[in-house]
Amino acid sequence: MRKDSTEFYPTPAHLRDLLVSDPNSSDAHELHGVIRCPCGSAVSSLLYVAELTESQGIPLLRVLELPAGFFLRIGARCMACSRTHLLFDDDYHGWNGFVCPSRGARERARPLYQTYACHRCKAESHQISVGILGDKDQGEMLEDADGVLDQSNWFEGFGWFTVEITCVSCGYGPVAVVDYETR
Ligand SMILES: [Zn+2]
Numbered sequence: 001m002r003k004d005s006t007e008f009y010p011t012p013a014h015l016r017d018l019l020v021s022d023p024n025s026s027d028a029h030e031l032h033g034v035i036r037c038p039c040g041s042a043v044s045s046l047l048y049v050a051e052l053t054e055s056q057g058i059p060l061l062r063v064l065e066l067p068a069g070f071f072l073r074i075g076a077r078c079m080a081c082s083r084t085h086l087l088f089d090d091d092y093h094g095w096n097g098f099v100c101p102s103r104g105a106r107e108r109a110r111p112l113y114q115t116y117a118c119h120r121c122k123a124e125s126h127q128i129s130v131g132i133l134g135d136k137d138q139g140e141m142l143e144d145a146d147g148v149l150d151q152s153n154w155f156e157g158f159g160w161f162t163v164e165i166t167c168v169s170c171g172y173g174p175v176a177v178v179d180y181e182t183r
C-alpha cells in the first residue's frame with residue numbers, strides 16, 4: 001500500500017525547497033531525504049561551523065566551543081550554481097534553537113564556514129542526506145512548548161538532526177557526520 005505523504009513528519013520550513021524526502025525511510029516520526037538545490041543539482045560541498053573530530057576512524061562534526069559560546073551550523077554549497085543553503089543552526093532549528101534559544105545566541109556573529117573534505121580522497125563534492133527525528137507526537141510537542149509552537153509549526157521542535165554524506169569522487173560513505181540531539 002502506498003503511503004500518503006501526509007503520514008510523514010512535516011518538513012521544517014528552512015528545508016522545504018531543499019529536502020527531497022525518501023518515502024521508504026520516512027514515517028510519521030522521522031523524515032529522511034537528500035539535499036537538492038532548487039537548480040536541480042544534488043551534488044554539494046558540506047559547510048560547517050563545528051569541531052571536526054573522529055570517532056573510531058570515522059569523521060564526526062560536534063558542537064564547537066569558542067569564547068563566544070557554542071556553535072553548530074551546517075550548510076551545503078551547490079557544486080553546480082554555487083548557492084549556499086543553510087541546513088541546520090543550533091540557535092535557530094530543532095527544539096532548543098526554535099523553542100528555547102539561549103538569550104543573545106542568535107545575535108552573535110557566526111564564525112565563517114569551513115568546507116569539508118572527503119576523509120579518504122579530500123574532494124569536496126558530496127551527496128548529502130538529512131534526517132529529522134521528532135521524538136514526540138504533535139500533542140506532546142505542543143504541551144511541552146508551552147505556547148511557543150502551534151498547529152502550524154509544531155514539527156519545528158524536532159528532537160534529533162542527522163547528516164549523512166557520500167563522496168561523489170571516490171564513493172566513500174555514507175558517513176554519519178552529524179548525529180545531534182537538539183534538546
Ligand atoms: Zn544549485
Ligand SMILES: [Zn+2]
Nearest residue numbers: 118121167170
Ligand atoms: Zn572521496
